[in-house]
Amino acid sequence: MSDITTNSQPRSVRRSRPVSSYLLRRPKLRLLSLLALPMTWIIGVYIFSLFLLLITAFWNVDPFTSLVSPGFNLENFSLVLTNPSYIATSVRTLLIALTVTLVCIMFAVPLGIFMAKIARPWLRNALAVAITLPLWAGYLVKIIAMRLVFTEEGFFNWAMSPIGVRGPGFSVPIVILTLTYLWFPYMALPVYTAIRQIPPNLFDASSDMGAKGFTTVWRVVIPLIVPAMIAGSVFTFSLSLGDYLAARFTGGATQMIGSIIAANINLNPPVAAAYSMVPITFVVIYLAVARRTGSLERM
Amino acid sequence: MLRLSRGARLALMAIVGLILLFMYVPLFVLILNSFNESQISGWPIKNFSTKWWAFARNYQPIRDALLNSVLVATGAMIFASILGTLVAFAMKGFNFFGRGTVNILVVLPIALPGVVTGVAFSNTYSNFLTPAGFNIGYFGMIVAHATFCIVMVFNNVFARLRRMNPNLQEASADLGAGLWQTFRLVTFPQFRTSFAAGALLAFALSFDEVVVTIFTAPPGIDTLPLWILKEVGRPNQASVVNVVATVVILLSLIPVYISQRLTRAQEHER
Numbered sequence: 001m002s003d004i005t006t007n008s009q010p011r012s013v014r015r016s017r018p019v020s021s022y023l024l025r026r027p028k029l030r031l032l033s034l035l036a037l038p039m040t041w042i043i044g045v046y047i048f049s050l051f052l053l054l055i056t057a058f059w060n061v062d063p064f065t066s067l068v069s070p071g072f073n074l075e076n077f078s079l080v081l082t083n084p085s086y087i088a089t090s091v092r093t094l095l096i097a098l099t100v101t102l103v104c105i106m107f108a109v110p111l112g113i114f115m116a117k118i119a120r121p122w123l124r125n126a127l128a129v130a131i132t133l134p135l136w137a138g139y140l141v142k143i144i145a146m147r148l149v150f151t152e153e154g155f156f157n158w159a160m161s162p163i164g165v166r167g168p169g170f171s172v173p174i175v176i177l178t179l180t181y182l183w184f185p186y187m188a189l190p191v192y193t194a195i196r197q198i199p200p201n202l203f204d205a206s207s208d209m210g211a212k213g214f215t216t217v218w219r220v221v222i223p224l225i226v227p228a229m230i231a232g233s234v235f236t237f238s239l240s241l242g243d244y245l246a247a248r249f250t251g252g253a254t255q256m257i258g259s260i261i262a263a264n265i266n267l268n269p270p271v272a273a274a275y276s277m278v279p280i281t282f283v284v285i286y287l288a289v290a291r292r293t294g295s296l297e298r299m
Numbered sequence: 300m301l302r303l304s305r306g307a308r309l310a311l312m313a314i315v316g317l318i319l320l321f322m323y324v325p326l327f328v329l330i331l332n333s334f335n336e337s338q339i340s341g342w343p344i345k346n347f348s349t350k351w352w353a354f355a356r357n358y359q360p361i362r363d364a365l366l367n368s369v370l371v372a373t374g375a376m377i378f379a380s381i382l383g384t385l386v387a388f389a390m391k392g393f394n395f396f397g398r399g400t401v402n403i404l405v406v407l408p409i410a411l412p413g414v415v416t417g418v419a420f421s422n423t424y425s426n427f428l429t430p431a432g433f434n435i436g437y438f439g440m441i442v443a444h445a446t447f448c449i450v451m452v453f454n455n456v457f458a459r460l461r462r463m464n465p466n467l468q469e470a471s472a473d474l475g476a477g478l479w480q481t482f483r484l485v486t487f488p489q490f491r492t493s494f495a496a497g498a499l500l501a502f503a504l505s506f507d508e509v510v511v512t513i514f515t516a517p518p519g520i521d522t523l524p525l526w527i528l529k530e531v532g533r534p535n536q537a538s539v540v541n542v543v544a545t546v547v548i549l550l551s552l553i554p555v556y557i558s559q560r561l562t563r564a565q566e567h568e569r
Contacts, residue, residue, distance in 0.1 A: 020477030027393065030478075034389040035401070038382040038449070042404045046446050049419040056422055068426050110314045117301040118308060127315070134322050136555040140509045140524045141544040144531060145325035148332060148340050148541075155328045155342040181321065203301045213303035221301075242412015245510065249531060258414040258510075265418050265514065269426055276415045283411060 057273035068269050076274035086260065090278055093257045096172065097240035100179040101233045104187035107180075108232065109225070112192040113217065117203075128192070135185045140245065146178040147249050170252035178246040179239075186235035194228035195221060230290050238283045326548070333541035340537040355542040364526040365546075371512075371522060372505040375444035379501040382445070383452025384494060390453075391460040408447040416447065417514030424515065436517045443515040444508060448501035455497030459490045459565075492565040499554040499561075507551045523547050 023030050057076050062069050080086050111131075115124050134142070147170075149155045156167045168174065198221065206216040244258025257279050264272035303311070328342060336346035355361050386405055390398065408416055420443045424435050435442070467489075471481040487494075509524035516525060523543055530540045 017477040020479070023478055024472070031389055031393045031395060034385050034392075038386045038389075039401070039404070041378075041382055042408075042446065042449070045442060046408055046416075046419070047404070049423040050415075052427060053415075053419045053422050056426060107314070107318055110311050111318055113301070114311045114315045118303070118311060130319060130322070133552070134326065136503060136507070136551050137326060138507050138524070138544065138547045138551050140507075140527055141329065141547050142325065144527065144540065144544050145329040147531070148328050148342075149325045151341070153341040155324065158342045181325065184318075184322070207302050213301065213307050216301060238410065238412065242414050244414060245528075258412065261414050261418055262513070265421055269422055272418055273422060276418055279412050280415060287410075 053273045053276060056270050057277060059270045059273075061268050061270060066267075076270045077277075079271060080274045080278065086275065089255050089257060089260055092172075092255075093241060093279075094282065096176055096179065096256065097237050099176050100183065100240040101187075101236045103176065103180045104184050104232065104236045105191075105229055107184065108187045108191040108229075109217075109222070111188055112195040112225070113221065115192050116195040116198075128189075131185050131188050131192075139182065142182055143178060143246055143249050146174070146181055146246075150174050150177075150250060170250050170254075172251065172254050175247050175251040175254050175256075178250045179236075179243060182243075182246065183236045183239050186239070187229070187232035190228040190232045191225055194225040198224055227293070230293055234287065234290050237286055241282055242279050329541055330545050330548070332538060333545045335538050335541070338538055340541060351538040351542045355539050355546075358539070360521065360526065361523075361539075361543060364521040364523045364543075367520055368506055368522040368524075368550075371441055371444055372502045374441035375448050375505040376498050376502040378441070378445035379448035380452050380494065380498045383449045383497060383501075384456050386449070386453050387456040387460055390457055405450050405453050409450050413508075413510030414514075416443070417511040420511065421514035437520065440512060440515045440517070440520075443511050444505040447508075447511065448504050451500040451504055452494070452497035455493045455500065455562075456490055459493035463489055492561050496558040496561040496565075499558040503551045503554040503558075506554075507547065 023033070056068070058072050058074070059068055059070050060073060060075065061067070111127075115127050119127060147154075150167050150170065152169070154167075160166065202220055202224075203216060206220050211219065242258055244256045244262055247254045247256045247259055257275065261272045261275050264275065331344060332340045332342075333351060334347045334349060335341075335344045336348035336350065337344075383405075386401065389395075390401065420439065424439050428435055463486075467485050468481055471485045476484065507524065509522075509528060512522055512525050513528070516522065521529065524547060527540055527543055527547070530543075531537075
């Protein structure tokens with residue numbers, strides 16, 4: 001702080017600062033100059049690209065030259081919405097994303113209760129770090145790691161061989177596990193924070209009125225942390241919905257929405273573009289529903 | 300306090316133990332497999348050796364990929380830092396129509412599925428820019444990365460600006476400092492720690508990213524995650540992939556670690 005005053009004093013004697021005083025009197029211009037560059041970037045590059053993607057969805061591919069040619073037809077959309085295999089993939093992806101969210105909740109609640117109400121402070125802090133750390137350990141790396149664990153000669157089959165259990169191999173259940181592995185911290189952290197914020201006297205009141213531990217959890221804790229669950233589910237749901245590398249490396253032949261988009265982007269960009277609108281729609285609907293519950297303001 | 304029976308407590312502990320195993324066993328299996336002497340990853344590991352580390356160190360494609368990863372992450376970090384800080388200042392200092400929209404616009408690139416963002420950029424680059432005679436190439440990858448990194452810098456800087464004392468800036472102006480001088484001498488020193496923390500998170504996010512990279516990397520150019528992606532299918536070099544994956548874990552965690560140390564140091568300052 002001291003060097004600030006010494007530095008600025010000699011210069012502050014100067015009077016004329018035409019640009020500064022001009023801008024100081026015009027807050028709108030100041031705001032505009034702050035926003036001009038970032039909004040040009042985000043709207044001009046990103047939003048415009050999304051818009052072009054929507055436009056491309058109405059184009060078609062010339063069957064002879066296999067080049068994209070502009071036009072206006074709804075074939076791509078009708079293909080995406082009526083083709084049985086596309087519908088099956090959309091439904092499968094939706095179910096996978098919902099299951100991942102449910103599994104995350106089922107693990108996050110007991111973990112949160114343990115951290116907030118049972119663990120000693122040092123253990124609580126250690127667990128908080130342990131949950132956050134893998135978030136940054138690399139997305140693809142975690143998929144590869146799950147692949148190593150569940151491969152035929154992998155860790156899981158080795159660890160389970162004494163009790164005669166074998167993993168299901170690369171299939172939908174492993175995709176669900178991998179996605180849970182990837183996004184679990186996004187659910188665990190808000191749920192834990194919400195449980196910590198429950199006033200302790202609510203637990204006393206519940207037990208005074210004769211509720212056992214489990215009843216208290218079910219009737220007091222769960223209803224109070226629903227907003228945190230919804231906030232976490234926005235991540236677990238939308239990140240799972242758009243993912244396709246987990247399916248590619250741990251799903252065997254499992255296809256998700258992203259798999260089909262990725263497979264089509266070079267062969268048939270208009271179909272990829274049309275199918276991209278499906279996850280966008282799902283995510284937007286989910287966000288709108290979550291917003292109506294008022295849970296997003298706490299994020 | 301929450302009163303739970305002994306059995307319930309034990310069950311909770313068992314679940315927490317299971318979660319920790321679930322979160323850490325795969326990473327350990329992967330890291331240990333980078334020291335697997337065999338070409339094929341598996342478990343249990345029969346012989347340990349550092350030969351794949353030695354191989355990876357001198358293997359040119361991995362070196363190139365590492366260089367690309369660092370270049371792209373650095374470029375994305377620089378652009379995201381400037382853009383994110385500008386948005387944070389606009390959101391802090393002004394209450395304007397469309398403020399909520401600006402907030403959504405900043406979050407959108409990371410909220411929408413990576414495949415959609417990647418396909419959108421790829422579509423613009425190859426179906427619009429290239430036919431128009433403009434080949435964006437390498438820079439397109441940096442642009443795409445910077446776009447979803449903005450939110451990292453924005454979040455960090457905005458959180459700090461909100462807690463800053465606005466009187467200091469007014470005092471500076473009263474003493475005759477211009478806008479730039481106030482920014483340089485009064486405002487920036489107050490938020491530079493958050494700025495650095497946000498920039499490091501942006502670096503880590505870009506370094507780790509693969510889905511958007513798949514669609515925006517020019518042909519023949521690999522980042523480290525992209526190189527892993529291409530090699531996973533091939534069985535003959537599985538153990539090298541684990542070496543590179545371990546390097547990615549370390550190089551993503553180091554910036555995050557420094558970033559959190561910075562944030563914590565700043566909280567103690569106050």
